[in-house]
Amino acid sequence: MVRSKRDAGGGRRSVGGRVASAAAAAALFLPVAGALAGERQEGRSVSDGVYSAEQAGRGRREYIQHCATCHSTNLRGGEMAPGLVGDTFLGGWSGQTLWSLFDFSLATMPQDNPGSTSPEAMNAILAYMLRENDFPAGSEALALDPAADGDPITID
Numbered sequence: 001m002v003r004s005k006r007d008a009g010g011g012r013r014s015v016g017g018r019v020a021s022a023a024a025a026a027a028l029f030l031p032v033a034g035a036l037a038g039e040r041q042e043g044r045s046v047s048d049g050v051y052s053a054e055q056a057g058r059g060r061r062e063y064i065q066h067c068a069t070c071h072s073t074n075l076r077g078g079e080m081a082p083g084l085v086g087d088t089f090l091g092g093w094s095g096q097t098l099w100s101l102f103d104f105s106l107a108t109m110p111q112d113n114p115g116s117t118s119p120e121a122m123n124a125i126l127a128y129m130l131r132e133n134d135f136p137a138g139s140e141a142l143a144l145d146p147a148a149d150g151d152p153i154t155i156d
């Protein structure tokens with residue numbers, strides 16, 4: 001299903017997120033986290049090293065090829081398109097899942113040829129975007145699945 005970033009809401013907040021009462025949220029969340037323990041990706045955020053350095057390098061090449069004409073080689077955007085780095089960009093996606101960003105990008109980008117990027121290439125491009133937004137790399141490559149709605153990696 002294609003969802004725009006604006007109405008994809010309902011993104012789950014991670015424990016310690018900017019909620020009015022983090023303690024109350026944690027009290028509600030922890031039993032759930034316990035019940036789901038063992039699910040590899042439960043409760044991860046983009047700060048937890050969700051892509052590999054090698055993948056981000058590949059993503060850079062894909063980005064230059066498919067995205068940079070509009071979003072610029074330094075990801076800061078320009079007259080053609082908004083930037084994909086920094087507080088303005090991240091703020092717009094805060095609290096949503098990385099999967100929502102993946103789904104949005106696969107379905108609507110490149111804007112002049114939507115759907116032309118493979119899921120594997122888009123995972124690599126997101127890895128590169130995470131790197132350029134100063135999120136740390138980890139040991140495993142990002143492997144979001146277009147069919148797995150709700151993959152719980154949050155953007156924060």
Ligand code: HEC
Pocket residue numbers: 005063066067068069070071080081082083084089092101105108109110111112117125
């Ligand atoms: C032909 C120009 C063009 C190309 C190529 C292009 N984009 Fe875009 N992109 C846009 C425009 C225009 C917008 C703003 C309108 C919108 O959000 O749909 C946008 C918006 C976005 C957004 C949302 C930005 C925000 O502020 O939340 C993302 C994410 C994105 N593009 C990713 C990509 C990726 C990844 C690629 C390469 C696979 C790509 N774009 C290629 C024109 C382009």
